[in-house]
Amino acid sequence: MVPTVWLAVEQMPRAASGKLDRAAIRVWLKAKNLSSAKAALNVRMTAPLTPPAAAGERLLQSVWSAVLGLPQQDIGRESSFMQLGGDSILAMQVASRCHKRGMQTTTAALLRGQSLAAIAESSCLIEPAGDAVAASCNGIPSEDNRLVKPAAAIPSVFDSRLSQLGRSKAHFRRGNIERIVPATDLQALMLAVGQLGDRAFHVEFKLELRPSLESAGLRRACEQVVLHHPILRSVYFQHGQALSHAVLKALPPDAVVEVEERDDSPSTVTFEEGTTLARFRLFSDGQLCHRLCLEIHHALYDALSLDLIFRDLDRAYASKRLSDGLHFHSWVSHVEALDRSPPRKYWREVLEASSMSDLVRPYAGATRQGHPLDERMQIRVPLQNLQTSCGTPSSVMKAAWALLLSQALETKDVTFGEVSTNRYLPVPGLHEVRGPCLNLLPVRARLDEGMTLASLITQVQDQSVASLPHHHLGFRSIIKDCTAWPRWTRFSTLLTYQNHGSMSPSLRIGDSDFALPSRGRLGDTADISLFATPGSEDLEIELYYSSRTFPSEQISWISRSLVTILEGIPSSLAENISLVKDSLRQSVGSYVQDPSRSAPPPDLLGGHPRDPSAQAREMVLEAWRELELFSQDQSEDCSMFSCGADVVTALLLSKYYLSRGYDLSTNDIIRHPTRSMQGYLVDLKEKRGLETRLDGIKV
Known part of the structure; x- marks a missing residue:
């Protein structure tokens, strides 16, 4: 709530009732030329900075300078990493560089807004460059030496x-x-x-x-x-x-x-x-x-x-x-060996009494719509709109999306997913792990109508920092062990803030320079996937969806709402959420769900007989027992999604049947989720296999 810009006025506009005319103020601000004020935000602080004194402070100053691209004289004991432009990815690089130079600190400590001096005091000095070093101080766990041991025997x-x-x-x-x-x-x-x-x-x-x-x-x-x-x-x-x-x-x-x-x-x-x-x-x-x-x-x-x-x-x-x-x-071996109690406790507390914010209404057992995200819409907004003292640009983007979902679904409690780089544990060299550490994680926001937009961003930022030590708990484990959601629940919307900056626009092999064009499809992991990529001046947002899932009217509402929210952030930070929503409704109208897009599928067996053979029944029962889907009081017509299955379970069932000689695809399993249906498919595949074998025999 501390203002970053002050504007002097002689009087405030009043409505006929004598109350403050907020609408008139908003109109005035939009017409006001704030270029000089915005320029002032980019000017270095003129207040004198205290030079670092202790060895740890000087080490931090040097690393911050290298990662943030700032002169060392612009970083003092009072400086905050976040206010200097740091974010989670840059904090990860700082933690890695510090360890190589003999200091153990955490990403979370860098993102709490603490001063350089406070972070240096809470960190500890260790022997530099030691991949096998073990250190533990001030609550920072030591490296697990299993990371550097030779290959383990195959169980x-x-x-x-x-x-x-x-x-x-x-x-x-x-x-x-x-x-x-x-x-x-x-x-x-x-x-x-x-x-x-x-x-x-x-x-x-x-x-x-x-x-x-x-x-x-x-x-x-x-x-x-x-x-x-x-x-x-x-x-x-x-x-x-x-x-x-x-x-x-x-x-x-x-x-x-x-x-x-x-x-x-x-x-x-x-x-x-x-x-x-x-x-x-x-x-x-x-x-x-x-x-x-x-x-x-x-x-x-x-x-x-x-x-x-x-x-x-x-x-x-x-x-x-x-x-x-x-x-x-x-x-992976290191993560598997960690105690899961702390992250489970954290996510249970965050997600207590929560539910998924579905833009497309799901129906029980329909774990996937089956439509690839083959449509794309691009949005650009000034990056400076997301640069506030309330949180990192990533947190501002998440808060804006939470506000949009709250408006669309008319709820004060929203939950969606974000893609995490998942490289935040205090493990030396984690920034250079040769593989995909990615994870999907829930983001929950509670929007009290009396709170300001700045307060919402702060809430999201606080949750983001507090969650960093727990990003390694897999999202299937979070859904299973930390929520009351159905096991087949997926994130209706997924947000990726791509601030890693790791891939250069052009690369080189030998004397050859080249761009890195790619071709591929996004799978049906969510109804909508957003990719927000900061550039030098603009934030480019790509919104991926399926036209078979969303009509053009809904996508138009979503894109226009997101632009309206992000473009209005500089002048609406101190406004109540209710006023921001009212303004949004006046600008773009209301979101209307299409009930025809969430109708359950028809009878997929199309009236075919459903009585599988005894052999097929036994095969399916064996598979369900292997994957712990079977219970004694379960009927053959019980959906596997009611028994704890999700799309990954469908893949495992498919591979299990294939290992026994029955080629049932993942799609087959999803569309035929009961034991009786799968038994019928086993008989059908056996029959087709027999016909194929007889086809080559001369009678």
């Missing part, structure tokens, strides 16, 4: 499944597996949604190399990168109630291939158990490579690790030393 519990898969895939033998860890919740979700159609999350990066590069050298570099990044040698398979992630020791078959220059065939990377999901294709004439294509599933990378892949490709081509960041499977 014998996997022997039967590995033997089964190894019969069809020679590279999947036990001796060729370096490590097995669980797939993360987001990896499992991406792989499951990618099975619903249209190859969602299969991404292709095509690099036009100008000038061309020597083919043999580039091929060796690609092979070296695959061997150096275990995530590129990873395969996935179903085992029990989880999707597991195995790292192969040797270079996988077809990981790097050369094709003719004119060969423009589509990507052939597909998700099957035991197959890798990354491939380099070199388009060459035998001597020179003119184009390089990386086909990769999004379950294998995030923006930070993708940048490491391409930078290592350049280093390998030049015969330089490659990056030394943590292996992804080491990071």
